[in-house]
Amino acid sequence: MDFKQFLVVLRRRWLSIVLLVTITVGVASALTFTQTPQYASQSRVFLTVDVRNTTDAYAASLFASNRASSYADLAGSTELAQRVIDQLDLDMTAEQLASRISAEVTESTSLIELRVTADDPQEARTIAEVTTAQFTKYIADLETPRAGSESQLIAQVTDEASLNRSQVSPNVALNLTVAVLIGLLVGIALAVTRDLLDRTIRTADHVAELTDAPVLASIGFDHDIRTAPLLTDLGGFAARTEAFRLLRTNLQFIDLDHQPRSLVITSAVPGEGKTMTSTNLALALAQTGRNTLIIDADLRRPRVASTLGLDPAIGLTTALVGKTEIHDAIQVHEASGLHVLASGAKPPNPTEILQSKITQDLIRRLRSSYDMVIIDAPPLLPVADASVLAKLADGVIIVVRHGRTTKDQVNEAIKRLNQVGARLYGVVVNMVAKRAVGSYYYYYYEETGPAGRQPIAGPTRAGDKTGRRQA
Structure with a gap:
């Protein structure tokens, strides 16, 4: 990195x-x-040796310095603390008071700095004064182990206990x-x-690691997708509209010698937004005047018709079983002129129906009758339906969800397409978050949209259709 x-x-x-x-x-x-705020009070004690002969002064100084480090350690002893407690009648144990007393020797000297902490600055000063006095007596007691003897080491207070009203802790x-x-x-x-551990698709480089197929478009995340799922619900300059225009334009450059006339739109797993992508791509193509048909071939979870406000009950399966003629099963979305072949009744064996010769012949006939046929297929990994349909179309577009679809899922989906000899035209990155502005995908002037999240649609009655069947 x-x-x-x-x-x-x-x-x-x-x-x-x-x-x-x-x-x-x-x-x-x-x-x-x-x-609880803590306050400190400091005092200093100087250790010296009573000598009258200057010859012994240097030795006395070394003696005092050596003693200073020892007595600094003893400043925190329970013996000294108990003496202070007895004098001040403090309501604490010797161990508790000893933890509040510290001493430090100034380097290369016999000067000891005592420090006492307490919850109140005045209390800290009072305890420090008594501690300093008891400390000097304690030294004298230790230096005169025999009664009647005199201590050569003298402890003198050079700085009285200070009063510091600024807290030292915390x-x-x-x-x-x-x-x-x-x-x-x-x-x-x-x-x-x-x-480093993230395996999701986020940049164009991530797609390039898995396939040579290009990123055809990226579609921004849109919080208004539920209320305005279709391009016909948006303005002409909306970012989501521009994204599908870009996708529509890029399709023209996929194969200049053999322009595709049928496309399968699928994804690796559910929830990537492939139905909304296929529907809006078909709308974008129809808006240019091209004779476009979208087939809802997701016979397990059909959503194209309900998204467009058309009747989902009559469509592909009803035409295949002979309940209606194919020209009667095709409906038209009035706002765009897009022709729609809904899924029809849900069959118990979707894969077998899509593999049948009658389905293959029907798709071939429709392909020859339209400028472009968009096939909305189920996800590749859960079922084999998309692999079956991929063999019938000119190519496949895989929709991946930004920051959610993993590289492993996309890699496995591409392998399944390769196994059936299908051609992968490219990848559409869907639901690109606004915070992904630093990635290679996001390049729109304004943020609007996840063309891709499935809308919540209630049951549509035949009388509520916004389209008509083709005569």
Whole structure:
């Protein structure tokens, strides 16, 4: 991953990074602001040796320095803490007070700095004053183990206990800064890890890894797809309209020597938006004046007719079994002039029906009667129907859903097409999210649409049709 790809990952995953930073800052804030503020008071004690001979001064200085480190350790002893508790009559144990007392020796000196923390600045100063006094007595007691003897080591208070009204703990600025840094590091690490483990289709390079077929178009995600699923519901300059115009135009350059007249539109798995893509592509072709027919060959979950507001009960299966003539089964979408052959009644054996010779002959006859025949087929991986239909058409277009369809699913779908000798014309990337603006797909002036999400349509009665049967 180079730096440019790293920036693209950050841009795509920025929301999760911000979320992690927010969580870490929230946790740090909760811990910080629920802690009791602590205040500190400092004092200093100087250790010296009583010598009158200057010859011994250097040795005395070394002796005092060595002793200073030892007594600094003893400043946090329970013995000293108990003396302070007894004098101040504190309501705590020696261990509790000892944890509040610390001492540090100034480097290369015999100067000891005592530090006492408490919940109140005045209390900290009071305890520090008594601790300092008891500390000097404690040193004297240790240096005079025998009664009547004199201590050569003298502890003198050089700085009385201070009164500091600024809290020393918790450090709000430091805690929040560390929380932000931790959140950023964890968020970026997770974002990069997720991207490296992500097997979904997101860029043109991902498609190129799987097939030489081009990306014919990308269709943006549209929250209004349920209320305006068709191109006839949109304005002429809507982004979704432009996307299908681009797809319609690119079809003209697929094979200049042999222009396709029949296309199978399918997907690897359900939910990729292949029905909406095939329907709107057929509408886009019909709007140019081309004699276009769309066949709803998804006999398991037919949706083309209901999407167009036509009667789904009469169509392909009713014509195949001889209940109606094919010209009576074809309906016309009045708003666009698109001819529609609905699925008809659901059969118990869809694959066998599509494999039959009568179905193959019918599709060949329809192909010769129209400028373009669009066949909406079931997904490739769950059933074999699309593979059967792919052999009857000039080529296939696979619809993949941006950020959801995986490379493995697309790869397996392409293998199934290759097994039956079908030609893959290209790939349509559907439901491209707005945040994918950094990818190679998204290039529209405005954001409108997932041409691809299946609309929720209720049952359509014959009298509610917006089209008519072809005479």
